[in-house]
Amino acid sequence: MTMELPEARTILDNADCLHDEAEVLAALDAMGQEMTAKLADSNPIVYTVLNGGLIVSGHLLPRLRFPLEMSYMHATRYRHETSGGELDWKVKPREDMKGRTVVIVDDILDEGHTLAAIIDYCQKQGAAHVYVAVLIDKKHDRKADGVQADFVGMEVEDRFLFGCGMDYQGYWRNTLAIYAVKGL
Ligand SMILES: O=P(O)(O)OC[C@H]1O[C@H](OP(=O)(O)OP(=O)(O)O)[C@H](O)[C@@H]1O
Numbered sequence: 001m002t003m004e005l006p007e008a009r010t011i012l013d014n015a016d017c018l019h020d021e022a023e024v025l026a027a028l029d030a031m032g033q034e035m036t037a038k039l040a041d042s043n044p045i046v047y048t049v050l051n052g053g054l055i056v057s058g059h060l061l062p063r064l065r066f067p068l069e070m071s072y073m074h075a076t077r078y079r080h081e082t083s084g085g086e087l088d089w090k091v092k093p094r095e096d097m098k099g100r101t102v103v104i105v106d107d108i109l110d111e112g113h114t115l116a117a118i119i120d121y122c123q124k125q126g127a128a129h130v131y132v133a134v135l136i137d138k139k140h141d142r143k144a145d146g147v148q149a150d151f152v153g154m155e156v157e158d159r160f161l162f163g164c165g166m167d168y169q170g171y172w173r174n175t176l177a178i179y180a181v182k183g184l
């Protein structure tokens with residue numbers, strides 16, 4: 001459901017800014033360097049997980065200083081809620097990833113069910129290696145079994161976040177800074 005403009009603005013005005021633009025860009029710089037050092041000779045397919053991964057990918061991909069192919073997939077389980085439900089695959093990857101190195105880029109690893117399903121899918125398609133890069137790893141002990149990211153920009157406290165690709169009821173994906181909703 002669409003939010004009224006004053007309400008959308010109030011959400012941002014009242015939110016706690018946890019990481020400002022400069023901190024996010026510094027984290028992306030470090031991720032880019034780490035990924036370039038590790039993956040430069042791997043000729044990967046780098047997948048953006050829509051919608052949330054869009055802003056992170058837009059900043060991260062230019063920081064990957066090596067040859068790669070890029071594509072996207074869309075899997076979602078939060079919709080406009082603040083807790084996750086069943087995973088809905090809206091767009092599955094279409095490339096032949098057999099024998100390839102695959103890199104999954106997303107905004108956040110929270111409970112990990114989204115990434116668990118994506119990793120499983122890529123492995124079943126025959127990917128030789130699946131790496132995961134997320135800007136945010138949320139700190140709590142509710143992670144899905146065995147799911148972890150290979151490249152993490154920052155660890156963030158266990159609150160409901162928005163900004164840098166993450167939405168609050170469909171809004172505010174379009175900030176670079178990362179916020180927590182007041183009271184959540
Ligand atoms: O680790 P998890 O608890 O599974 O949550 C992480 C996922 O949740 C968000 O996507 P969302 O379901 O909101 O879809 P969207 O990106 O299309 O909004 C985010 O972009 C991750 O893909």
Ligand SMILES: Nc1nc2[nH]cnc2c(=O)[nH]1
Nearest residue numbers: 110159160161162166167
């Ligand atoms: N917007 C948003 N999406 C999420 N998906 C998983 N965790 C979060 C979160 O904290 N905020």
